[in-house]
Amino acid sequence: xxxxxxxxSWFARHKVLTAAGAVVVVVAIGAAMGxxxxxxxxxxxxxxxxxxxxxxxxxxxxxxxxxxxxxxKAVTIDGDGDFEVGSDVKPGLYRSTGxxxxxxxxxxxxxxxxxxxxxxxxDNVTGTAYVEIKKSDKFFKSTxxxxxxxxxxxxxxxxxxxxxxxxxxxxxxxxxxxxxxxSTGNKDAECYWERSKDAGHGIxxxxxxDNVTGTAIVKITAKDGYFKSTxxxxxxxxx
Numbered sequence: 476x477x478x479x480x481x482x483x484s485w486f487a488r489h490k491v492l493t494a495a496g497a498v499v500v501v502v503a504i505g506a507a508m509g510x511x512x513x514x515x516x517x518x519x520x521x522x523x524x525x526x527x528x529x530x531x532x533x534x535x536x537x538x539x540x541x542x543x544x545x546x547x548k549a550v551t552i553d554g555d556g557d558f559e560v561g562s563d564v565k566p567g568l569y570r571s572t573g574x575x576x577x578x579x580x581x582x583x584x585x586x587x588x589x590x591x592x593x594x595x596x597x598d599n600v601t602g603t604a605y606v607e608i609k610k611s612d613k614f615f616k617s618t619x620x621x622x623x624x625x626x627x628x629x630x631x632x633x634x635x636x637x638x639x640x641x642x643x644x645x646x647x648x649x650x651x652x653x654x655x656x657x658s659t660g661n662k663d664a665e666c667y668w669e670r671s672k673d674a675g676h677g678i679x680x681x682x683x684x685d686n687v688t689g690t691a692i693v694k695i696t697a698k699d700g701y702f703k704s705t706x707x708x709x710x711x712x713x714x
Contacts (some may be wrong), residue, residue, distance in 0.1 A: 497541055505526060550565060574620060577600065583596045583615055596677050603644040635710065637710065642704055647702060652695075654695060659690045666706050672699065
C-alpha cells in the first residue's frame with residue numbers, strides 16, 4: 476500500500492463525531508470502479524428440431540424438449556483496478572465479502588487526477604463492505620477486495636443478533652436486527668463503530684460513531700441503514 480493510502484486509512488479508521496459537534500472523520504476517498512457491467516439477458520433460442528411427418532401425415536419422432544432461457548448473471552466488479560462509472564461499471568449498491576486485515580481498499584472519485592481533492596469517499600475494509608456507486612461518480616477504484624457483486628437495495632435477509640467485531644458493514648434488517656448491542660474487552664480505542672443512513676460513506680452519511688476502549692454499547696435503530704464495526708470485540712444483542 477502507498478504512503479498516501481496508509482495516511483488515508485488512518486483517518487478512515489478514526490473518524491469520530493462528538494456530542495459537542497466536533498468531527499474527526501474519514502478523509503473521504505473515492506474513485507474508480509470495476510467491470511462486469513450487465514450486458515443484458517440474451518434472447519433464448521429454441522434448440523428443438525423441426526418435427527418430420529410420415530407419408531400419411533402422422534407425426535413421427537419424439538417430443539421436442541422445451542427451450543430454457545439462460546440464467547441472468549449477477550453484475551460484478553472483478554479484480555483490482557480503476558473503473559469508469561457508466562462504461563466499466565454501472566451505478567448501484569455493491570457488496571464485497573471475505574476481506575482480511577484491512578487489505579481491501581476502495582475509493583469513489585470525481586475525476587482521474589488521483590489527488591486528495593478528487594476523493595469523494597473511501598475505506599480500508601476488513602470483513603464485508605457495502606458501497607453505493609452514484610451516477611454522479613466518475614471513477615471507482617478497488618485494490619485487494621476481490622469481487623464486488625451488485626445487490627438489490629430492497630432485498631430482504633435473515634438478520635442476526637450476534638455480530639463479529641471485525642465483521643465490517645452490516646445492512647440493518649438484512650444482516651443485523653435492530654436493537655441494543657454490547658461489545659466487551661476492547662483495548663486502546665482500536666474498536667470503531669458507526670451507524671450510518673446509507674452506503675455513500677460521506678460525512679453526511681454518519682448518524683453516530685465512536686472509538687472505544689473497554690465496553691461499548693450501541694443502539695441500532697430500524698431507521699438506520701448500516702452498522703459498521705472494526706477492531707471491536709464481538710457484539711451481542713441485549714435488548
